[in-house]
Amino acid sequence: MKELREERFFREFCDTADNMYRLGWDERNGGNISMLLTREEEGCFGAPIRTIPIPFDASALAGRCFLVTGTGKYFKNVKKYPEENLGAFRIAKDGKNAELLWGYSDGGKFTSELPAHLMSHIARLSVDSAQRVVIHCHPTHTLAMNYVHELDEKKISHTLWQMSTECIVVFPEGVGVLPWMLCGTNEIGIATAEKMKKFRLVIWGMHGIYGAGDTLDEAFGLIETVEKAAQIYMLTAHLPRINTIKDEELARLAEAFGVNYRKEFLDL
Ligand code: 2HA
Ligand code: ZN
8 A cells, every 4th residue: 555645635635735825825723624535545544543523413424534634733734744634534324423544643633614514515415426625714815805895695706707707617606605603613514505505615704715626626726716816806996997897798708618607696
């Protein structure tokens, strides 16, 4: 068996955390990543070391394994010290416990946002069985935009689509938006998962964003595209707007690229 650090999925996981830190999306212990492992990837980890209670019923994922960032851990350190900062665990049959297979080596446990992550996985898998990755972070411009733009799904999606030609092609379903809510709770998990049935991107008002995808690259790329659009918005919102991509042009784009966009988010 190859050394874990040589496995591509594992390297990509560490590199994703490292890139997110470098981009300023994950200050201190901000942000978390969870990835549903394939049966082959599961085989890279050993027998259960200890059991960690899960604060909700995760029985819909019983028997499945996840690689997840640890609570209180800094993204800055993931690549250098993965065994302390990450954990791989299997969801026990009863759905109430995580059987730790590897990691959290200083006695730690999974992110406090596990409810939002696992509930989002359940929601995404119910619409697309290939969806394996959920990422949460605090991207600077997306967060800044939350303070000066209405937190309305249609309005925020529409503004983001206008900020760069690629946007409607990358996230044609738009962006789901939740109001400010207490994080780390089952309630925010339930609300996030409800949005995840319709969107791969969910903004947590004045907190950050969730992105889901088949791969780490896809989930990361969705957030990266929103963050770039939000940056352009923040660079231009206080200036007179002279040019704009018109709604009929956004529709033409979506049609040319064959993406099924959320038509009610345009005013045609
Ligand atoms: O755990 O980002 O939302 C760090 C966070 C909480
Ligand atoms: Zn957060």
